[in-house]
Amino acid sequence: MFNYTFHWNQALKALPQMLDGALITLQIALLSMLIGVVCALALTGFRLSGNRVLSGFAATWVEIARNTPALFQIYMAHFGLGNFGIHLSPYTALLVGIAFNNAGYLAENFRGALKAIPDTQTRAGRSLGMTALQAFRFIVLPQMLRVAFLPTTNQMVWAILMTSLGVTVGMNTDLAGVTQELNARSFRTFEFFALAAVIYYIIAKAVTLAARAIASRMFRY
C-alpha cells in the first residue's frame, strides 16, 4: 500500500530506553502535581483571605495560567527568566511551567469545590465547639477533597500529557525527549512516535483507573 518499509523492530529494541523515559515523565508529572496542589491550596487561601493584595496576586496567577498556552508558560520559564539571570535547565523549566499551569487550574477547581460545601456545615461545626481551624480541617476539607478529587486526577492526566512539551525546550530524558532523540538518530519517526503514543495512552489510562479505584475505596460513604 505504502512505498515505505516499517521497521518496528528498531522501535521495539529501544523500548527499555523509552520506558526509562516514561518513568521520568511520571516523575515530572507527580512532582508538578505535588507543587501544583500546594500552590493551589495557598492560592485558594489567598483568594478567601479578603486581603486585596493577596487575592489580587492569586487572581492574576490563575488568569494567566488559564488564559495562555502551557507551552508559552514553559517558554517563559526557560527563555523569559534568562532576563533576570535565572537560567533553568530544561527539566526545571518544564517542572516550573507545568506546576504553574497546574496550580492555576487546580486553584479554580478547589474554589469550586469549596463553594459546593454549604456554609451551614462550618457553622454546625463551630456551634459544636470546634475552633475555626478545626471546623475547616475536620468538616470542610474532607468534603472539599471529595468534590475536588476527580478534577484533580483529570489534571494529573493533563500534567502527564503536558510533559511531552519539554522536548520543545531541549528536554531529552522524558518519554517525548527520548523518542525525539531516537528519531533524530534513525529517522524512523512514525515507528518511534507510535510506540511513544501507545506508552502515553497506557500511562494515562492506568492513572485514570487507579484514581477511580482509590476514589471508590476512599469515598465509600
Next chain:
Amino acid sequence: MFNTALTWSDLAFLAQGAAMTLAVTAVSVAAGTLLGILFGVIRVQAGTYWSAPLTFVLDVFRSVPLLIQLVLANAFQSIAKLGWGPFTTSCVVLSLYTAAYCTEIVRGGISSVPATTRRASRSLGMTWWQDMRYIVAPLATRVSLPSWIGLALGVMKDSALVLWLGLIELLRASQILVTRLQEPLFILLICGAIYFLISFPIARLGGYLEKRWSPND
C-alpha cells in the same frame, strides 16, 4: 527593557503569527465541532455497546499528547504520500482532537434533555429529526455552550504546539524574534499578552453564560 530593538515590522510579524493561530483555530474548531456533533449524536443513538469502537478511538485522541499526534500525523502523511503541508496536517489533527472533546460535550448536552420531554415531542407527532431540531438542539445548546467555549479556547491555546511542524504561528513568531533580538522576556510578554487578550474576554463570556444559564438557579 524600555530600550528595545523591536520595530513596527516585527510587531506586524507577530500579528501575522497571531492571524495564523486564529486561522488554525477557526478551521479546527469549525470542522471539529461539526464532527463532534455528528459523533455525539451517533454515540447517543447507537448506545454504549455499539458505539464502543468510536468511543475508544476518540478516547485515544484525548489520552495521547497533542505533540505526539502532530508528529505522527506528519510522518503518516509523508509515508502515505498525501503531500499535505504543515497547515493542513495541523488542521486535520486539531480537528480530530477538537471532535474528540466536542463529542463528549454534545453527548452530555443531549443526555441532559429529559427523556420525558423528548417522548412528549414524539407523541405530538414530531419526527426524530423535528424532535432533534426543535426540542433537543435548543435545550442541549444551553447546557453545552459554556463548555464548548472552554473547548474552543483550549484548542486556541493548544494550537501553539503546531510550531513543531514548522508552522509560524504566534509563539513560533515570537521565538524567531527572540532568536534575532535576544530580548526573550519582553517579546514573550507581548506574545503572552496577545494570547491573554484573545482568551480572557471569551473565557469571561463563557463563565457568564455558565452562571446565567445554569439550571436550578
